[in-house]
Amino acid sequence: RKEVEQDPGPFNVPEGATVAFNCTYSNSASQSFFWYRQDCRKEPKLLMSVYSSGNEDGRFTAQLNRASQYISLLIRDSKLSDSATYLCVVNVFELIFGQGTTLQVKP
Amino acid sequence: DTEVTQTPKHLVMGMTNKKSLKCEQHMGHRAMYWYKQKAKKPPELMFVYSYEKLSINESVPSRFSPECPNSSLLNLHLHALQPEDSALYLCASSTGGRMNTEAFFGQGTRLTVV
Numbered sequence: 001r002k003e004v005e006q007d008p009g010p011f012n013v014p015e016g017a018t019v020a021f022n023c024t025y026s027n028s029a030s031q032s033f034f035w036y037r038q039d040c041r042k043e044p045k046l047l048m049s050v051y052s053s054g055n056e057d058g059r060f061t062a063q064l065n066r067a068s069q070y071i072s073l074l075i076r077d078s079k080l081s082d083s084a085t086y087l088c089v090v091n092v093f094e095l096i097f098g099q100g101t102t103l104q105v106k107p
Numbered sequence: 108d109t110e111v112t113q114t115p116k117h118l119v120m121g122m123t124n125k126k127s128l129k130c131e132q133h134m135g136h137r138a139m140y141w142y143k144q145k146a147k148k149p150p151e152l153m154f155v156y157s158y159e160k161l162s163i164n165e166s167v168p169s170r171f172s173p174e175c176p177n178s179s180l181l182n183l184h185l186h187a188l189q190p191e192d193s194a195l196y197l198c199a200s201s202t203g204g205r206m207n208t209e210a211f212f213g214q215g216t217r218l219t220v221v
Contacts, residue, residue, distance in 0.1 A: 034209050043197055043212040044150065087149060094163055095140070095199075095210055097149040 023088030113213035130198030138203030
């Protein structure tokens, strides 16, 4: 079983749609959690950290459920520029990446 | 300055060549990482340096040799690589320590082995 699992997609959605990505992790000692965004042929960039109480940054909302070892990312009102791969990352003294979920937002 | 700088951006090398990838950060971070990323795959951890000491080596072949000359610099020395080693090599840094924070990535070196 992989340490961090994501649905690879692709998710194809129209502009303005709401889309949710899920991620599960296996190590209960995981300390911190992040969502990264990676554009084609570019480096991963931090989108947002994920806190136990849940956190929001504009159109993006992240949730963490430690009991279920589950992380989510919700994107509201999708824009064309949101098209990218979204990587769930878990920190267990080193960063462990999920395989990424590809999002394609279409006009 | 939240920047990690990697050089070169692109590198083509033959299987008998020796080359080095360089990474630099001036954020005072004490953990630095090398990742390898193949197309359509997530980054795979290769090495972690924590406080200038190698703390994790993910069973990487010896043709890859990391070096951390000081807290701001991280090198990856390459020798006798194989074509399957062609990939994007990403350097990252984070604050380090047990309460680790997010990592910042460099733009990567796109390596082609011919």
